[in-house]
Amino acid sequence: MKKTIALLPGDGIGKEVVDVTVEVLKAVAEHFQHQFNFNYGLIGGDAIDQKGNPLPEETLEICRNSDAIILGAVGGPKWDNNPVELRPERGLLALRKALDLFANLRPIKTFDSLLDSSPLKKEYVNGVDFIIVRELTGGLYFGKPSERIVHEGQEAVVDTLLYKRSEIERILVSAFEMAQNRRKHVTSVDKANVLESSRVWREVAEEVSKRYPDVELEHMLVDNAAMQLIRSPKQFDVIVTENMFGDILSDEASMITGSLGMLSSASLSSDGLHLYEPVHGSAPDIAGKNIANPIATVLSAAMMLRQSFGLEEEAKAIEKAVDNVLNSGLRTADLTEAGKAVSTKRIGEEIISAL
Amino acid sequence: MKKTIALLPGDGIGKEVVDVTVEVLKAVAEHFQHQFNFNYGLIGGDAIDQKGNPLPEETLEICRNSDAIILGAVGGPKWDNNPVELRPERGLLALRKALDLFANLRPIKTFDSLLDSSPLKKEYVNGVDFIIVRELTGGLYFGKPSERIVHEGQEAVVDTLLYKRSEIERILVSAFEMAQNRRKHVTSVDKANVLESSRVWREVAEEVSKRYPDVELEHMLVDNAAMQLIRSPKQFDVIVTENMFGDILSDEASMITGSLGMLSSASLSSDGLHLYEPVHGSAPDIAGKNIANPIATVLSAAMMLRQSFGLEEEAKAIEKAVDNVLNSGLRTADLTEAGKAVSTKRIGEEIISAL
Numbered sequence: 001m002k003k004t005i006a007l008l009p010g011d012g013i014g015k016e017v018v019d020v021t022v023e024v025l026k027a028v029a030e031h032f033q034h035q036f037n038f039n040y041g042l043i044g045g046d047a048i049d050q051k052g053n054p055l056p057e058e059t060l061e062i063c064r065n066s067d068a069i070i071l072g073a074v075g076g077p078k079w080d081n082n083p084v085e086l087r088p089e090r091g092l093l094a095l096r097k098a099l100d101l102f103a104n105l106r107p108i109k110t111f112d113s114l115l116d117s118s119p120l121k122k123e124y125v126n127g128v129d130f131i132i133v134r135e136l137t138g139g140l141y142f143g144k145p146s147e148r149i150v151h152e153g154q155e156a157v158v159d160t161l162l163y164k165r166s167e168i169e170r171i172l173v174s175a176f177e178m179a180q181n182r183r184k185h186v187t188s189v190d191k192a193n194v195l196e197s198s199r200v201w202r203e204v205a206e207e208v209s210k211r212y213p214d215v216e217l218e219h220m221l222v223d224n225a226a227m228q229l230i231r232s233p234k235q236f237d238v239i240v241t242e243n244m245f246g247d248i249l250s251d252e253a254s255m256i257t258g259s260l261g262m263l264s265s266a267s268l269s270s271d272g273l274h275l276y277e278p279v280h281g282s283a284p285d286i287a288g289k290n291i292a293n294p295i296a297t298v299l300s301a302a303m304m305l306r307q308s309f310g311l312e313e314e315a316k317a318i319e320k321a322v323d324n325v326l327n328s329g330l331r332t333a334d335l336t337e338a339g340k341a342v343s344t345k346r347i348g349e350e351i352i353s354a355l
Numbered sequence: 356m357k358k359t360i361a362l363l364p365g366d367g368i369g370k371e372v373v374d375v376t377v378e379v380l381k382a383v384a385e386h387f388q389h390q391f392n393f394n395y396g397l398i399g400g401d402a403i404d405q406k407g408n409p410l411p412e413e414t415l416e417i418c419r420n421s422d423a424i425i426l427g428a429v430g431g432p433k434w435d436n437n438p439v440e441l442r443p444e445r446g447l448l449a450l451r452k453a454l455d456l457f458a459n460l461r462p463i464k465t466f467d468s469l470l471d472s473s474p475l476k477k478e479y480v481n482g483v484d485f486i487i488v489r490e491l492t493g494g495l496y497f498g499k500p501s502e503r504i505v506h507e508g509q510e511a512v513v514d515t516l517l518y519k520r521s522e523i524e525r526i527l528v529s530a531f532e533m534a535q536n537r538r539k540h541v542t543s544v545d546k547a548n549v550l551e552s553s554r555v556w557r558e559v560a561e562e563v564s565k566r567y568p569d570v571e572l573e574h575m576l577v578d579n580a581a582m583q584l585i586r587s588p589k590q591f592d593v594i595v596t597e598n599m600f601g602d603i604l605s606d607e608a609s610m611i612t613g614s615l616g617m618l619s620s621a622s623l624s625s626d627g628l629h630l631y632e633p634v635h636g637s638a639p640d641i642a643g644k645n646i647a648n649p650i651a652t653v654l655s656a657a658m659m660l661r662q663s664f665g666l667e668e669e670a671k672a673i674e675k676a677v678d679n680v681l682n683s684g685l686r687t688a689d690l691t692e693a694g695k696a697v698s699t700k701r702i703g704e705e706i707i708s709a710l
């Protein structure tokens with residue numbers, strides 16, 4: 001198989017974890033006789049510094065000419081005081097919008113070898129296996145107006161939570177489709193006792209659920225969901241929610257597995273060009289030290305092989321190699337005491353030799 | 356001291372937990388020679404059934420003629436399919452707005468005797484002691500428009516996150532004032548990398564912090580905060596945030612202590628008429644069974660004695676009595692295995708005899 005992959009390492013540890021992932025993909029290509037071509041693009045702070053734009057047009061072109069995209073992370077203190085349009089996150093948000101990457105999938109699955117890393121007691125997290133489906137191109141993130149105004153004669157500010165019914169529908173369809181291949185349970189999270197958008201969300205969820213009679217639909221208020229994720233995470237199979245709720249709940253849920261450094265994600269578009277990235281950020285405090293955990297990005301690449309290229313065997317091979325490395329006891333600094341940790345590159349090499 | 360207290364038991368277990376609390380307050384009055392008059396008002400589902408309005412004008416009058424308000428809880432499946440204006444929660448939201456109860460305080464403090472009840476490991480929660488200051492009368496909860504619209508020719512829906520600068524300022528002032536009497540650290544939670552309202556929030560936080568040079572101000576993104584609450588809850592002293600973020604984070608944080616049934620709250624207004632209520636809801640599934648945990652409401656009454664009436668000794672007496680009862684091993688069903696649990700009333704009696 002011949003595929004072109006856009007690589008957007010971005011800022012901070014983004015570069016290091018993407019470097020490792022590329023090596024792993026090269027090893028997979030060699031072993032399974034595929035040809036992967038890599039095209040690098042600028043995004044985030046780096047792109048601001050070099051092109052004066054967090055998402056240069058060239059980068060979009062590189063993405064559009066690829067079969068899938070792997071992103072590292074964006075952001076850093078260097079750009080924190082920039083005007084809004086010149087912040088690294090703008091590049092990421094603009095990319096999501098430009099490529100219509102509307103469905104963000106974050107699997108939350110505990111690793112047996114890491115059960116002790118969670119702040120939660122073992123009996124709560126043991127066997128957890130769910131996926132968060134977050135709407136990624138609507139809601140408060142993109143609604144207009146989002147600006148300073150005068151309200152009742154006073155200085156005020158407004159943001160807008162806007163959804164088209166069709167946007168709500170397509171993300172719910174994604175969630176139900178996914179649930180059909182899993183344990184057939186969808187938890188739709190909203191705030192229907194307060195928000196009109198949530199009441200529409202709930203209506204659409206009911207409508208869509210009629211098309212999937214084999215899947216059970218449960219509604220849960222977002223405050224309760226924030227609690228249930230800690231109280232009994234095993235109850236969940238597929239969680240689907242709007243953009244901001246999904247942002248909050250998925251970062252919270254990451255604590256179940258113990259480290260953000262393990263969590264992969266996929267952002268799916270309607271036309272088949274998908275993006276894969278670790279859930280963690282650019283971690284400027286540890287950037288350039290060769291101590292970041294590359295596993296989240298490596299596992300995101302496995303998601304890519306499965307979802308974008310249909311390469312199930314290859315995806316499994318990576319996942320198995322990661323398991324083996326973890327079982328051998330090797331860990332980066334986020335998962336073990338200082339002194340015992342191994343480097344980013346070393347984890348990459350071990351994954352490759354475990355392949 | 357002579358004080359008038361408005362009692363709004365509301366729905367579900369609201370009545371049971373308020374009943375116990377009234378008995379405790381009567382015992383305190385007798386012991387410390389105060390006179391507490393109680394005026395009952397309808398709110399929520401009960402008010403809908405009897406008056407066709409979740410917040411009848413009489414109830415508002417009763418509150419306005421009192422020195423403080425104790426609320427149980429509102430809501431239940433009976434009213435879940437009512438039109439928005441006839442839902443129990445509307446009564447609560449309208450009360451908050453009518454009395455300008457803008458600052459919701461939720462203390463999160465672990466009880467030594469309950470350390471094992473948390474889903475989190477003991478070493479994570481042991482010694483946790485922070486308070487969440489949630490803005491309660493602005494943001495997405497009250498902004499207009501909140502309605503179905505046509506957008507780009509399609510069916511859509513909009514909610515509005517609106518804040519006046521003065522609303523942001525007064526809640527931050529409350530947080531800084533509180534921090535001065537605590538460990539002098541404020542964590543201001545926002546989503547400044549996405550929302551304009553959060554950028555204004557951050558600016559105002561910086562401005563206000565200049566007036567409190569002894570208090571340290573830290574900004575934290577809401578997704579990170581959702582994670583940090585689980586990863587290292589001990590880092591927090593005072594958390595301040597807008598209405599919706601506060602709703603989500605405070606329910607999440609309740610899991611640190613193990614049970615919602617223990618968490619009290621105060622909602623403060625600018626003119627001195629404050630409301631006290633448990634953080635938990637009306638729990639229709641266990642209502643009327645005499646098994647609900649009344650401690651959250653009893654502790655809310657202690658907050659009232661301290662905050663509204665300046666009765667520090669009396670507040671401490673209640674808190675100490677609750678501690679003693681817990682240390683004696685008595686627990687309601689939310690905190691222990693079935694079979695070992697004691698009733699709502701029994702806990703009340705034990706608190707009174709421990710006074």
Ligand SMILES: CC(C)[C@H](C(=O)O)[C@@H](O)C(=O)O
Pocket residue numbers: 089092093247548549578
């Ligand atoms: C960087 C930021 C804009 C982004 C978001 O809020 O979506 C991040 O937190 C995420 O979850 O991918």
Ligand SMILES: CC(C)[C@H](C(=O)O)[C@@H](O)C(=O)O
Pocket residue numbers: 193194223444447448602
């Ligand atoms: C009942 C509901 C409207 C309310 C809220 O969202 O504020 C509740 O969850 C709370 O936190 O007091």
